[in-house]
Amino acid sequence: MEQNYDTLSEAITGLQKEGYTEDLNLQPDCLHCRQADIRLFGDDFTVDKYYRFEGPSDPADEAIVYAISSEKYHLKGILVNGYGIYTEDITDEMAAKLNMK
Secondary structure, eight states: OOOOOSSHHHHHHHHHHTTOOEEEEEOSSSEEETTTTEEEOGGGOEEEEEEEEEOSSOTTOEEEEEEEEETTTTEEEEEEEEOGGGOOOOOHHHHHHTTOO
């Protein structure tokens, strides 16, 4: 059964309890894991689940949190990103992989 979260911080805490402990950062053509200094390209990871959050009064206050795993690098991590018109400038491959296209 899929967990639902009311806030971004609840989602992050819940995913960390599930073992998603790495902090991932979105780059134009990959995800970067700073702790391990690993770059994950489209074929290197899977989006296991994601949660969208909207601010109560400001449409610009929108975020999405991804639970991401990589069998190749044996890691599970979290990527937090804005969505909508404020989303990052990324390659088509990354946008498709993150269901942003």
